[in-house]
Amino acid sequence: MKTIQSDNYPIYFDNSIDELVKFVKEGHYSRFFLLTDENTAIHCLPVVKERFDGLDNFDIIEVNAGEESKNIDFCIGIWKMLIDFGADRKSLLINLGGGVISDMGGFVASTFKRGIDFVHVPTTLLSQVDASVGGKTGIDIDSIKNIIGTFTQPKAVFIAYDFLKTLPARQILSGTAEMLKHGLITDKAYWEKLKNSDLKTPSAELIHWSIEIKNKIVIDDPTEKGIRKALNFGHTVGHAVETNSLINDENPLTHGEAIAIGMICEAYLSHKKTGLSDGELKEIVEVITNLYPMYPLQEASHEALCTIMLKDKKNQNGQINCTLLTQIGQCKLDNICTDDELCESLTYYASL
Amino acid sequence: MKTIQSDNYPIYFDNSIDELVKFVKEGHYSRFFLLTDENTAIHCLPVVKERFDGLDNFDIIEVNAGEESKNIDFCIGIWKMLIDFGADRKSLLINLGGGVISDMGGFVASTFKRGIDFVHVPTTLLSQVDASVGGKTGIDIDSIKNIIGTFTQPKAVFIAYDFLKTLPARQILSGTAEMLKHGLITDKAYWEKLKNSDLKTPSAELIHWSIEIKNKIVIDDPTEKGIRKALNFGHTVGHAVETNSLINDENPLTHGEAIAIGMICEAYLSHKKTGLSDGELKEIVEVITNLYPMYPLQEASHEALCTIMLKDKKNQNGQINCTLLTQIGQCKLDNICTDDELCESLTYYASL
Numbered sequence: 062m063k064t065i066q067s068d069n070y071p072i073y074f075d076n077s078i079d080e081l082v083k084f085v086k087e088g089h090y091s092r093f094f095l096l097t098d099e100n101t102a103i104h105c106l107p108v109v110k111e112r113f114d115g116l117d118n119f120d121i122i123e124v125n126a127g128e129e130s131k132n133i134d135f136c137i138g139i140w141k142m143l144i145d146f147g148a149d150r151k152s153l154l155i156n157l158g159g160g161v162i163s164d165m166g167g168f169v170a171s172t173f174k175r176g177i178d179f180v181h182v183p184t185t186l187l188s189q190v191d192a193s194v195g196g197k198t199g200i201d202i203d204s205i206k207n208i209i210g211t212f213t214q215p216k217a218v219f220i221a222y223d224f225l226k227t228l229p230a231r232q233i234l235s236g237t238a239e240m241l242k243h244g245l246i247t248d249k250a251y252w253e254k255l256k257n258s259d260l261k262t263p264s265a266e267l268i269h270w271s272i273e274i275k276n277k278i279v280i281d282d283p284t285e286k287g288i289r290k291a292l293n294f295g296h297t298v299g300h301a302v303e304t305n306s307l308i309n310d311e312n313p314l315t316h317g318e319a320i321a322i323g324m325i326c327e328a329y330l331s332h333k334k335t336g337l338s339d340g341e342l343k344e345i346v347e348v349i350t351n352l353y354p355m356y357p358l359q360e361a362s363h364e365a366l367c368t369i370m371l372k373d374k375k376n377q378n379g380q381i382n383c384t385l386l387t388q389i390g391q392c393k394l395d396n397i398c399t400d401d402e403l404c405e406s407l408t409y410y411a412s413l
Numbered sequence: 414m415k416t417i418q419s420d421n422y423p424i425y426f427d428n429s430i431d432e433l434v435k436f437v438k439e440g441h442y443s444r445f446f447l448l449t450d451e452n453t454a455i456h457c458l459p460v461v462k463e464r465f466d467g468l469d470n471f472d473i474i475e476v477n478a479g480e481e482s483k484n485i486d487f488c489i490g491i492w493k494m495l496i497d498f499g500a501d502r503k504s505l506l507i508n509l510g511g512g513v514i515s516d517m518g519g520f521v522a523s524t525f526k527r528g529i530d531f532v533h534v535p536t537t538l539l540s541q542v543d544a545s546v547g548g549k550t551g552i553d554i555d556s557i558k559n560i561i562g563t564f565t566q567p568k569a570v571f572i573a574y575d576f577l578k579t580l581p582a583r584q585i586l587s588g589t590a591e592m593l594k595h596g597l598i599t600d601k602a603y604w605e606k607l608k609n610s611d612l613k614t615p616s617a618e619l620i621h622w623s624i625e626i627k628n629k630i631v632i633d634d635p636t637e638k639g640i641r642k643a644l645n646f647g648h649t650v651g652h653a654v655e656t657n658s659l660i661n662d663e664n665p666l667t668h669g670e671a672i673a674i675g676m677i678c679e680a681y682l683s684h685k686k687t688g689l690s691d692g693e694l695k696e697i698v699e700v701i702t703n704l705y706p707m708y709p710l711q712e713a714s715h716e717a718l719c720t721i722m723l724k725d726k727k728n729q730n731g732q733i734n735c736t737l738l739t740q741i742g743q744c745k746l747d748n749i750c751t752d753d754e755l756c757e758s759l760t761y762y763a764s765l
Contacts, residue, residue: 210524211527212528377443
């Protein structure tokens with residue numbers, strides 16, 4: 062499949078691990094570092110490491126898997142390891158993992174010695190279609206997602222479709238939510254295609270298409286002043302639900318599961334506020350509820366969710382700002398939603 | 414005096430606190446925050462705060478004074494206060510203080526919600542002629558100076574000459590070292606002027622000239638790929654001496670005192686390696702030793718100093734890289750110096 066050209070960096074699809082090895086060798090880096098988590102260390106690292114056979118100027122840095130690791134303490138640990146391993150400004154960080162690894166690794170690299178090169182090898186569907194493209198880096202503080210970070214582009218992204226085979230079904234579905242979103246906000250044809258596909262094992266073509274959509278948006282607006290806000294559809298409510306679940310649930314929602322809830326709530330708000338038709342609202346709800354289990358959103362949690370939404374970095378002047386749909390494939394940015402409206406959308410979800 | 418135009422931002426000299434108030438009011442920020450330390454909170458904050466009389470959309474964040482505060486724990490504290498105070502992407506951070514405040518405040522702002530606006534109001538001579546101009550932000554980890562940071566420009570800099578009157582003589586001299594450096598690396602006329610001035614109370618004109626020199630260099634090379642390395646003269650040895658002193662001395666050297674030592678050592682290396690004449694070496698040593706007290710650089714510390722130099726972020730491939738002089742007012746970048754040469758330069762200093 063065609064290499065996608067992003068904002069000064071390529072996104073490789075075919076023979077991507079070959080391309081990675083070529084990139085590292087031709088980059089003449091003084092040293093390079095593979096950032097992995099305990100899952101990718103088992104399932105993906107051996108495949109990559111074997112290909113670096115013969116090179117001795119690299120080290121492996123492993124962190125715990127999961128969103129709980131995406132914090133400043135892990136960053137400090139990685140920075141210190143880079144110092145101890147002798148990383149200099151001509152070093153490269155390879156982020157081999159899901160969104161936690163690419164977000165946190167990107168932040169670590171973009172601030173180490175005021176910025177060293179980094180690349181992403183996303184190993185989950187979610188990170189392939191979302192985190193690895195667009196130059197957002199970030200970590201959480203006090204469970205507030207991505208509150209600290211930078212806009213810094215990777216030097217390249219290597220999409221290895223084969224790595225998805227190692228993922229449990231629930232992790233695949235976590236990525237599917239972002240693919241559905243890409244269709245909903247800008248591309249009705251893609252939405253139609255997704256509707257008629259097996260979304261439990263999405264094809265490489267569907268992934269390529271999804272990345273093309275996201276890439277087009279982020280190239281037009283790298284620092285989220287305008288059209289990039291389209292990507293926030295489902296994320297105002299979704300992030301709050303995700304944060305709340307991370308704090309309270311023993312087995313927390315995945316990102317995609319939370320965004321699926323957020324998309325239903327914000328589709329409801331779209332119907333109320335920006336003209337999404339009743340028929341399209343029902344269609345969206347049907348597709349999403351067929352894929353994702355329902356989650357109990359007790360009324361008691363609504364106030365807590367609104368408090369979390371207020372702290373979301375998208376908001377200004379204490380107002381909650383949502384991207385909503387006008388129809389499937391089209392969206393409208395910067396819709397101020399009141400607490401009451403947001404609570405009503407949560408109640409709508411709970412009533413399904 | 415003339416406002417200097419830097420890389421998309423102005424550096425104000427005259428009526429600079431008036432300009433600051435105007436900037437804040439015309440910027441239509443949702444909220445703004447004054448970052449100060451315990452010294453500027455006493456000597457400078459009241460002057461500034463009084464001028465914001467009538468505005469209620471700001472908060473004050475105070476940290477401990479001194480290089481020891483320039484670490485990630487203080488950053489986390491400031492990030493959390495910004496969250497608690499309701500800072501959003503349309504907020505402004507005003508860094509009111511010396512280099513610690515501008516370096517750390519710049520880093521905090523450049524990473525909070527992936528970057529909010531910040532301005533500097535430097536209150537020490539050192540921060541006026543050095544830290545506030547050039548867009549380097551940074552914090553220390555394990556006493557390694559500025560190892561974590563970004564290249565991010567402030568939106569404006571406000572030089573308030575009057576604040577210098579609150580400084581002890583030793584703090585003034587800490588800034589003088591950078592002024593001397595600006596003359597040595599690119600401007601013989603400025604060096605001559607400095608030599609014949611009272612450097613214990615430098616005039617506003619001398620400060621303006623110094624900032625003009627630094628500004629010209631950083632505009633040409635914002636991310637230190639080339640000519641900006643000129644500013645590192647004296648800093649390879651100087652940073653190591655400073656770090657070592659911070660760790661070991663009860664009353665550590667100021668930045669300028671350490672850089673003064675570094676400039677003597679690197680002037681010696683310049684004489685050995687890049688053709689600086691014996692006469693000019695002696696002239697540099699005389700000017701510097703007349704201003705700064707000698708510091709005991711025991712031979713036992715030389716190895717520790719070289720180890721620190723190796724970790725300096727300027728270096729690559731385990732080699733120590735210095736900017737040296739070819740004559741007063743001209744320099745040569747990227748001179749690899751061996752451990753032996755560096756030790757010899759330390760011995761030269763100790764022999765004075």
